[in-house]
Amino acid sequence: MTLTQNDHTDIGTLIAYAVQPTQRPGRSQEYRRVLGRYRTESDFRIAADAVLHGLSAQVLSDGDFGLVLGVSPESPFAFRVGDMPHAATRIGRLVAGLVLVGVAAYAYPTPADLEEERIRRITDVEFEQWMRAICERMQKHDAAGEPVPDDGLDEAWRAYHEMPSTLVGDRGRGSGRLSPKCALYWVRNILGWLVEQGMARADSTGGTWMLTERFRIQVKDMASEPAYTFLAEVARRPQAANRPFAADNGEEA
Amino acid sequence: MDDLFDLPSGSTVSGSPAPAELSVFDPTFPARVAVLMRSRPITEAIIAANRQEWPAATYDVATFALAAIDLVIAQQGFAEEATYNDVVGGLTTLARRTAPERPASEHRRIGEHTVDALLNRGEREAPFTYRISDFTDKARSHQRRQVQFRLLVEREDPVRGEVVLYATRDAINALVGGLEFDVEDEQVANEVLLERQLAKGAFDAAERAAVRARLLSVSLAEDLHELIKNTRRDLRAVIQEWATAVPQRLTTAREHIAGRMEAEHRLLAKVRESLESDDQQVTMAAARIAALLTECSRRHEALHRQVIAARGVFLEEQDRQSFRPPALGHLPDISREILAPLLALDSETALAVTDRWLSDITGPRPPKLPRLYRLVYDLWAVRDSAADDRDLDDDDEAGDPDPPTIGPHIMDAARRVVVRTGLPARLSALLVDALTDPGLDSSADRQRAAEILALAALWCFAPEATDTEHTASVDLTARIFGPRAVADADDLKVDLPGWDGDDLIIAPHPEALATAAPQPVTEHPWKHAEAV
Numbered sequence: 001m002t003l004t005q006n007d008h009t010d011i012g013t014l015i016a017y018a019v020q021p022t023q024r025p026g027r028s029q030e031y032r033r034v035l036g037r038y039r040t041e042s043d044f045r046i047a048a049d050a051v052l053h054g055l056s057a058q059v060l061s062d063g064d065f066g067l068v069l070g071v072s073p074e075s076p077f078a079f080r081v082g083d084m085p086h087a088a089t090r091i092g093r094l095v096a097g098l099v100l101v102g103v104a105a106y107a108y109p110t111p112a113d114l115e116e117e118r119i120r121r122i123t124d125v126e127f128e129q130w131m132r133a134i135c136e137r138m139q140k141h142d143a144a145g146e147p148v149p150d151d152g153l154d155e156a157w158r159a160y161h162e163m164p165s166t167l168v169g170d171r172g173r174g175s176g177r178l179s180p181k182c183a184l185y186w187v188r189n190i191l192g193w194l195v196e197q198g199m200a201r202a203d204s205t206g207g208t209w210m211l212t213e214r215f216r217i218q219v220k221d222m223a224s225e226p227a228y229t230f231l232a233e234v235a236r237r238p239q240a241a242n243r244p245f246a247a248d249n250g251e252e253a
Numbered sequence: 254m255d256d257l258f259d260l261p262s263g264s265t266v267s268g269s270p271a272p273a274e275l276s277v278f279d280p281t282f283p284a285r286v287a288v289l290m291r292s293r294p295i296t297e298a299i300i301a302a303n304r305q306e307w308p309a310a311t312y313d314v315a316t317f318a319l320a321a322i323d324l325v326i327a328q329q330g331f332a333e334e335a336t337y338n339d340v341v342g343g344l345t346t347l348a349r350r351t352a353p354e355r356p357a358s359e360h361r362r363i364g365e366h367t368v369d370a371l372l373n374r375g376e377r378e379a380p381f382t383y384r385i386s387d388f389t390d391k392a393r394s395h396q397r398r399q400v401q402f403r404l405l406v407e408r409e410d411p412v413r414g415e416v417v418l419y420a421t422r423d424a425i426n427a428l429v430g431g432l433e434f435d436v437e438d439e440q441v442a443n444e445v446l447l448e449r450q451l452a453k454g455a456f457d458a459a460e461r462a463a464v465r466a467r468l469l470s471v472s473l474a475e476d477l478h479e480l481i482k483n484t485r486r487d488l489r490a491v492i493q494e495w496a497t498a499v500p501q502r503l504t505t506a507r508e509h510i511a512g513r514m515e516a517e518h519r520l521l522a523k524v525r526e527s528l529e530s531d532d533q534q535v536t537m538a539a540a541r542i543a544a545l546l547t548e549c550s551r552r553h554e555a556l557h558r559q560v561i562a563a564r565g566v567f568l569e570e571q572d573r574q575s576f577r578p579p580a581l582g583h584l585p586d587i588s589r590e591i592l593a594p595l596l597a598l599d600s601e602t603a604l605a606v607t608d609r610w611l612s613d614i615t616g617p618r619p620p621k622l623p624r625l626y627r628l629v630y631d632l633w634a635v636r637d638s639a640a641d642d643r644d645l646d647d648d649d650e651a652g653d654p655d656p657p658t659i660g661p662h663i664m665d666a667a668r669r670v671v672v673r674t675g676l677p678a679r680l681s682a683l684l685v686d687a688l689t690d691p692g693l694d695s696s697a698d699r700q701r702a703a704e705i706l707a708l709a710a711l712w713c714f715a716p717e718a719t720d721t722e723h724t725a726s727v728d729l730t731a732r733i734f735g736p737r738a739v740a741d742a743d744d745l746k747v748d749l750p751g752w753d754g755d756d757l758i759i760a761p762h763p764e765a766l767a768t769a770a771p772q773p774v775t776e777h778p779w780k781h782a783e784a785v
Contacts, residue, residue: 019617022770026412042572057617063485064411069617079615081608085737085762094600097607100614105592111584117482119407119416121378138596156603157596195675196765197615201416202675210416213409214616220584223613227606228585231594234602 003047010034011048015055018067019077021198021214025066038062060221065213070222086189092180094159099183099190101227102131104219107211114220120211121203124187128165132183135161283387287400290383291423294404295319298370305366307359311352317344317367325405325420326471334410334417340368371405371424378407425472467545470513470552473506477559481566488567488574495567503560510557514550521546666693666702667709667733676734677760680710681747682774709733710757713740737762745773 014034017023025031037044039062052058056075061068071077081087087096106127107113107120135157160183167182178185191209194200199215202208276282295318302314324343328335344364349357372378380401387396402423410417480499483491521543528539585591595603670687671678687703712730730738739762742755756773760766 019619021616024411024414026410026414040569045573065409070613071615071617073609073612075617076620077617078612079618081611083618083764084611085764090604094604094607097604097611098596101587101592101595101607101610104614105588108587111586114584114587115486117408118378119409121374121407134592135596138593154600155596156598156600159600160596192761196677199614206673210407215614218614218616219587222616223610224585224587224591226613227591227595227610230606230609231591231598234598235594 003043007044007047010037011044011051014038014048014067015051018069023066025064031066035062035067038067061217063213065217068214068217070218085193086180091159092186094156095163095183095186096190098156098160099131099186102134103127103190103194103211104215104223106130108216108219114216114224117213117216120216121208122191122211123208124184124191125207128184128187131160131187132165277388278393280389282389283385283398286385287398290381290385290400291402291404293383294370294373294381298367301370302363302366305362307355307363311355312348312363313351314363314367314370317347317363318371320344320347321368321371322404322420322424325418326425326468329420329471329475333413334419336415336417337368337407340418341365344368368405368418372407372418373403378403420471422472422475425468425475467549467552470549470556473509474552474556474559477502477506477556477563481559481563484566484570488570499563499567503563506556506560510553510560513553517546517550517553521550660698660701662693663698663701663705664729664732666690666698667705670702670706671733676738677758677765677771679745679771679773680707680740680755680757680759681749681752682771683710683759684747684749684752685774705729706733707752710740710759713738713759714742714755714757734759735761739763739766741766748773 011034013030014037017025017028017031017034023031025035038048039045049059052069055077056072057069057077058071059067060070069077071079081093084093084096087093103122107122138155138157139161163181163183163186165182166184167179169177169179178188180186191200192202194211194215195202195209197214199212199218201210201212203210295315298318299314302312303309321340321344324340325335328339341361341364344367345357345360348355348360348363352360369375373381380403383400385398385400387398388394390396403421404424406419406421407416408419409415480491480494484495524539524543524546528536528543595606598606667687669692670683670690674682674686683706684703687706688699690699690702693699693702709730713734738759740757740759742757745756747754747756758766758771
């Protein structure tokens with residue numbers, strides 16, 4: 001079967017919906033229709049996948065929550081670190097990243113949890129303490145004092161550990177609010193950001209967030225494997241640790 | 254007594270049962286114990302309830318727990334599944350009836366206590382885990398086994414986008430009483446029971462039997478749903494099952510549906526006869542049972558649809574998955590294999606990982622492609638509507654709303670409203686929240702807080718050229734919504750009495766605006782008389 005112009009329009013419509021993470025097929029009949037075509041018509045699916053491949057994106061899930069896409073870093077759709085709100089400083093970027101990985105580790109404590117379709121709850125203060133406890137466990141290994149490392153060679157956990165849990169600003173515009181110099185600020189910032197990306201929802205009681213299916217799908221299908229591969233490689237060849245992160249890691253050649 | 258449990262020796266005491274016949278050594282014995290464990294979370298909830306601040310022995314948590322599971326099951330699989338608040342609300346009503354003299358907040362707390370216990374919120378919704386003993390191996394030595402299950406779980410409803418509650422198989426079985434047996438047989442037994450009861454006029458029992466029949470249908474559908482979900486996820490995991498057990502299961506289910514539909518139609522006819530009875534109690538019971546049976550056949554029809562689709566799903570997934578690159582063979586343990594090594598890396602290398610993780614986890618983000626004519630048009634449009642909206646502020650003429658004269662408690666209230674509602678939000682949502690703020694005493698203060706929010710939102714939407722006169726407004730907006738807040742309009746109007754104009758969307762920063770789709774609020778909670 002040859003695809004007609006209408007079919008290509010539908011592919012475009014489908015991708016337009018897919019790049020908006022807050023759109024849901026349940027709310028839009030048109031989305032349901034084009035998603036239904038993707039799920040049932042193999043020609044349509046192959047063509048849509050090919051277009052997405054050209055955009056350096058791939059379908060992670062075509063379930064009831066819509067077409068969830070994973071994008072490679074070189075895709076025009078890729079989220080860049082610079083797009084992350086309030087993460088301009090190097091320490092901010094690092095802590096934000098650690099919190100993000102930490103949230104996934106906290107929500108899915110075992111590999112089997114990554115397979116289980118269920119809402120995960122996370123309380124900001126509890127998570128902050130959990131993360132701190134992990135960092136403290138790392139500290140105990142070198143309690144006897146150690147040489148001062150060069151800039152950029154101190155371990156990542158120190159960046160988190162050196163921040164106080166909470167710190168409320170007392171001057172100027174930040175007065176009365178959590179300061180970016182404390183860990184809880186970053187936890188809330190990341191969770192709030194996940195809400196914007198459709199990967200979490202704020203609970204009405206405050207202080208608690210619910211991680212959605214979209215988050216689970218992204219962690220499982222996109223983020224874990226390249227990070228794991230990279231870390232495994234670093235562990236095998238410690239001298240090559242400073243090699244930049246290969247952009248095509250986890251992709252087929 | 255000790256020798257009763259001893260290993261069989263040569264001599265058997267005549268008259269007493271041989272140890273081999275003791276049920277504790279029977280292979281099915283641990284399963285019976287495991288069934289018993291299903292009720293243990295409820296027992297623990299009862300004990301925990303006694304430690305709460307309400308007087309002991311006031312509320313029957315066991316009844317509440319079963320009622321909660323029932324509430325969930327009644328909606329499960331349909332369009333409007335029960336949410337946490339639905340179930341807590343139902344239990345609150347029961348608690349109010351139990352102890353009308355106690356405060357309403359306590360009624361709600363007992364409802365939350367019960368549902369939280371069923372979800373195992375105390376342990377971050379981990380599965381309930383209990384250790385039991387097992388003596389069934391050949392040597393009859395002692396082994397420990399672990400029983401793990403959940404009763405209720407929270408899931409995302411794909412259509413409404415809400416979080417809903419699901420009863421697990423374990424909960425359904427615990428509720429109907431240890432149904433670790435063949436569902437099909439049990440259902441036949443129920444039908445026979447119901448028929449006999451109707452014949453005898455034992456309507457109460459008949460009704461109970463009908464409820465049990467429905468729960469069994471839900472349980473069967475849940476089973477099939479699980480299989481189809483696993484098939485969609487990864488065919489290889491269940492292909493063995495499809496090759497062996499599934500065809501038989503589908504046949505059984507088909508026969509089951511055919512049998513049930515027929516039986517239930519027959520029963521329904523019988524029940525309808527009873528509708529004409531002179532005894533009012535009998536007619537009422539018959540009407541209830543008729544409704545139940547109608548609901549049952551709806552359940553069977555839903556199950557039937559699943560059965561019809563099942564084979565199609567299998568073939569389709571086979572087609573799809575055979576040409577797909579293999580799924581990840583290995584799912585890493587994020588905590589141990591990623592987070593821990595990541596924290597130990599030097600921060601330069603760690604940044605490489607976290608930056609990549611950030612892109613990977615986000616998914617697509619539509620790039621903004623500006624078109625000049627459109628941009629110019631928008632810029633002008635913003636000016637225009639701002640000029641219109643300025644007429645809104647009648648107070649401008651009446652008095653001088655000099656920003657510094659706003660009381661600090663009003664500012665705090667406005668800030669609180671924003672924090673509570675969370676950005677991005679619709680202006681209408683913020684207004685309603687401000688107008689119903691329990692933290693402000695007088696309605697005049699609430700009105701003022703709402704006006705401040707509206708002003709700040711308008712300022713975000715169309716900032717005037719900053720001159721000395723307006724620095725206060727900039728400061729006000731930043732204090733209420735944050736320094737980078739932006740607002741946009743999408744033709745939706747505020748639908749609240751006393752307010753008009755665009756229902757602005759306020760987002761914490763420009764990037765968030767693109768994806769923001771907050772819901773407008775059109776209820777008028779401060780006007781109870783207008784309730785529909």
